[in-house]
Amino acid sequence: MITSAMYEPAQVVERHEPGAFIPCHPEPRAQDPNLFQIILGARHSLIDNWIADYYRSGLDSFRVLRRQIVFVNSPEHIKYVLVTRHDNFERKSPQMRRALEALLGDGLFISDGDIWKKRRPLVADIVHKRRVPEFGATMEDAALALAKDWAALADDTEIELTSEMAQLTAMIIARAVFGKGLSRSSAEQVITGFTAYQRATDSFNLGYFLGWDDGWSSSGGSGKRQAIVMVHEVIDSVINAHLAGEGDAGSMVDLLIRRNQRSAGSELDLTALRNEAATIFMAGHETTATTLTWAWYLLANAPWVTERVHAEIKAACGARPPALADLPQLPWCRAVIQETLRLYPPVPLLPRQALAADRIGHIEVEKSALVMIAPWLLHRSADLWDKPNNFLPERFLEGKKINPFAYIPFAVGPRICPGMNFGQDEAALCLAILAQQFEVIPRPGYRVSPVCRLTLRPDGGLPATVKRRSDPPAHN
Numbered sequence: 001m002i003t004s005a006m007y008e009p010a011q012v013v014e015r016h017e018p019g020a021f022i023p024c025h026p027e028p029r030a031q032d033p034n035l036f037q038i039i040l041g042a043r044h045s046l047i048d049n050w051i052a053d054y055y056r057s058g059l060d061s062f063r064v065l066r067r068q069i070v071f072v073n074s075p076e077h078i079k080y081v082l083v084t085r086h087d088n089f090e091r092k093s094p095q096m097r098r099a100l101e102a103l104l105g106d107g108l109f110i111s112d113g114d115i116w117k118k119r120r121p122l123v124a125d126i127v128h129k130r131r132v133p134e135f136g137a138t139m140e141d142a143a144l145a146l147a148k149d150w151a152a153l154a155d156d157t158e159i160e161l162t163s164e165m166a167q168l169t170a171m172i173i174a175r176a177v178f179g180k181g182l183s184r185s186s187a188e189q190v191i192t193g194f195t196a197y198q199r200a201t202d203s204f205n206l207g208y209f210l211g212w213d214d215g216w217s218s219s220g221g222s223g224k225r226q227a228i229v230m231v232h233e234v235i236d237s238v239i240n241a242h243l244a245g246e247g248d249a250g251s252m253v254d255l256l257i258r259r260n261q262r263s264a265g266s267e268l269d270l271t272a273l274r275n276e277a278a279t280i281f282m283a284g285h286e287t288t289a290t291t292l293t294w295a296w297y298l299l300a301n302a303p304w305v306t307e308r309v310h311a312e313i314k315a316a317c318g319a320r321p322p323a324l325a326d327l328p329q330l331p332w333c334r335a336v337i338q339e340t341l342r343l344y345p346p347v348p349l350l351p352r353q354a355l356a357a358d359r360i361g362h363i364e365v366e367k368s369a370l371v372m373i374a375p376w377l378l379h380r381s382a383d384l385w386d387k388p389n390n391f392l393p394e395r396f397l398e399g400k401k402i403n404p405f406a407y408i409p410f411a412v413g414p415r416i417c418p419g420m421n422f423g424q425d426e427a428a429l430c431l432a433i434l435a436q437q438f439e440v441i442p443r444p445g446y447r448v449s450p451v452c453r454l455t456l457r458p459d460g461g462l463p464a465t466v467k468r469r470s471d472p473p474a475h476n
């Protein structure tokens, strides 16, 4: 019997050098993992089992049980898979589809074929970058409300950053998706449901590796079912209110319904609308929350970068709070977010299933093989990045060239994250608003370690205290 007690997690390293910070990451394994380590590793953390060879660009193919796994870790071949041969590799892996289908149904994130083709323009349009300014006030209000809560904390009160950031980004996306009328308790019900769902989800689908091309479905037990009910209850009531003409005009659900009503003959039914609303909510809050959490960890350990951030906020905004329109004057805030996304991509693996046999570089790919692209490895490949494990936001400052196929925290090609601008602007803005007023201090001596199940988070969260900065602006 295989139990998780038999699994030895990789050693996590973190280093401070004069003027440099090498943030936490698992030490590459000395040798390839065996089958048990692969299965247990996938359940513990999907970034735990790599040997050093994988941290450089290249291609590889091996088998786990009856399934071929093809690793694609070079910009040229990533372009081939995600752009040139998108039609053959657009399908998500059965693990991912099975893990999310109970919650998202045929929502965009896990759909493919005709459904994906029909829905993509609808969803992409409502989260498109030209619409981000419409949601600026929602982002600013939510970050300022959190700043007010932090200001009211007694000295030395410990908070847990992943949950603070999840509340913040969930409130933003909930209000953007469902409208400003969404009550705090409904928002919390959705957040609790999503968190419980992630906890109950298994990230290894044995059936797929044993030869079932569509994997095995997983009911996940009563905890998972309860989590789904919590999420769907709120979303259905919001959609019903919109359909009855009682929803907030301008919310994403409102737009989805209006666009949908215009597409005569191919309208989405209530379930499809709910699936898309749930998808935007899920895809749009957890990713930005983990980005912000990692950004606080990085800034706390690199005071020379924090100084640049504070200085540019002061120069651009003086004593007033930063607003969305200030972002062009805040290049360090943006670069900190971009570098955070390089070091800790919230979606560290992009697994695809080959629809038909293909050839990637020198590798013959079987039909239904698992084709794995790992931003986690790509972003840390020594032949693509100078000092790949160092925190160096300056590599993203104006004028520096980044290969778009070597940096893919939002994926690339036709399936690129449609909320990329929304997420990047939201993270940079929230960082600027909170950093203007507070210093975030992780619990001294706490060992941070990255763990990946569906997304990449600090294992066990990130406990910290917040301290008012000595020259806080006067707007609180």
Ligand code: HEM
Binding pocket: 108, 109, 110, 120, 123, 127, 279, 280, 283, 284, 285, 287, 288, 291, 341, 345, 346, 347, 349, 350, 351, 408, 409, 410, 411, 414, 415, 416, 417, 418, 419, 420, 422, 423, 424, 427
């Ligand atoms: C820092 C924040 C974010 C990151 C790092 C991120 C990352 C990603 C990635 C990597 C994918 C593609 C996954 C794959 O191909 O396997 C994706 C898809 C998606 N994201 Fe994001 N995302 C972020 C924020 C958002 C936001 C704010 C929204 C909505 C407002 C959003 C909506 C979506 C949707 C709907 C998809 C599915 C697209 C499709 O399959 O066609 N994301 N995201």
